[in-house]
Amino acid sequence: MSATKEKEQQTDKPRRRSRAERSEETRQALFQAAAEMVGEYGYAEASISRITARAKVAQGTFYNYFDSRQDLFDQLLPALGEKMLAYIRSRMGEATGPEREERRIRAYFDFLRDYPEFYRILYEAETLAPKAHRQHIDAIAGGYARALSRSWERGEMPGYEKRELEVVAFMLLAARGYLSMRYGFSGDRPGAMPEWVIEAYMKFVRHGLYDAQAPGSKPT
Amino acid sequence: MSATKEKEQQTDKPRRRSRAERSEETRQALFQAAAEMVGEYGYAEASISRITARAKVAQGTFYNYFDSRQDLFDQLLPALGEKMLAYIRSRMGEATGPEREERRIRAYFDFLRDYPEFYRILYEAETLAPKAHRQHIDAIAGGYARALSRSWERGEMPGYEKRELEVVAFMLLAARGYLSMRYGFSGDRPGAMPEWVIEAYMKFVRHGLYDAQAPGSKPT
Incomplete structure (x- = not known):
């Protein structure tokens, strides 16, 4: 176990993720949700509301990451x-x-x-x-x-x-x-x-x- | 020149096409128009009105040949x-x-x-x-x-x-x-x-x- 991991466990407090890390995670979650929705329903039926619901983010958040x-x-x-x-x-x-x-x-x-x-x-x-x-x-x-x-x-x-x-x-x-x-x-x-x-x-x-x-x- | 063709020319009157022949011609004209429209605009934009206009038939006629x-x-x-x-x-x-x-x-x-x-x-x-x-x-x-x-x-x-x-x-x-x-x-x-x-x-x-x-x- 790495020193960092040990320290995390000792303090029982997860390391706080940076803003950039959280942003990238959201972006990846949207990609992943879009892939699943298009795979299942096709592009035509993969709406922004379906994608954001699957990714568990607010619908408006979508536009922080993609123009459309x-x-x-x-x-x-x-x-x-x-x-x-x-x-x-x-x-x-x-x-x-x-x-x-x-x-x-x-x-x-x-x-x-x-x-x-x-x-x-x-x-x-x-x-x-x-x-x-x-x-x-x-x-x-x-x-x-x-x-x-x-x-x-x-x-x-x-x-x-x-x-x-x-x-x-x-x-x-x-x-x-x-x-x-x-x-x-x-x-x-x-x-x-x-x-x-x-x-x-x-x-x-x-x-x-x-x-x-x-x-x-x-x-x- | 075949006897039939000669006769047509002599009387100077085109042979009257049968109803079945005219129907098949219309059908082929619709196919041809649809092929041109889809080739040019894609399926999504190839509407019945565009197809019938290109084939020079009334829009309602379409449904004599195709369900949709x-x-x-x-x-x-x-x-x-x-x-x-x-x-x-x-x-x-x-x-x-x-x-x-x-x-x-x-x-x-x-x-x-x-x-x-x-x-x-x-x-x-x-x-x-x-x-x-x-x-x-x-x-x-x-x-x-x-x-x-x-x-x-x-x-x-x-x-x-x-x-x-x-x-x-x-x-x-x-x-x-x-x-x-x-x-x-x-x-x-x-x-x-x-x-x-x-x-x-x-x-x-x-x-x-x-x-x-x-x-x-x-x-x-």
């Missing part, structure tokens, strides 16, 4: 996207080549299971928060393309030119989106992805990406 | 999906293997260029006409999986088990959707897909799908 409901929605998906990237990064370890890709897709499906509201927030955003959707896709695809570039620089994808990696990143992002739509739900909630679907995905990725020959090398 | 605006929207995407499948089929010829896949993606991108409203109708449907979206995706993915099965039965994809072809169909559908989103627009309208993007796509598909080894065969 749309302003919150425009920040919601990019914020969740950051969380998703951190989640996936934490699962990558030192893996390289196709194993890295396998960890990535498994982590993505696990993220959906842990944050079931993410899927609806993402797909409704294309229509109802297009600015956020564009920002999210750019950030995620950019990160993916950079990760593939590091793999490419290790010589793991000899068949590709560097600028093609962005095309690959979009194809893989697209695939995981559609595969979760088709196979990742039991009822309305994300469930475990069937193992044979991951295997079929990995077959395509392994041969398509990592086994592709360098131009000029002998075809097999 | 939502009923029209629910039929719109599947109808366009049929049109898309016919368009792509007409371009396939006798091609087999990866060449068939290349024709398919080129035909898809050309369809988007010729029917620029399709993209918005499709992506907004996931949120605003979910029943139509589900029906469309099932129809398109089912058709794609059957086409891949015929290819598989010709022995073109020795590395795959039959049930994995549906996973592949979803991956390829997803890829063309995301690639059109990223590379297929100049400004707001679909434009020509850059040639190098199609080449990168085909590299992935050729190696991932057609060059994949049968289980048990020697790795290269």
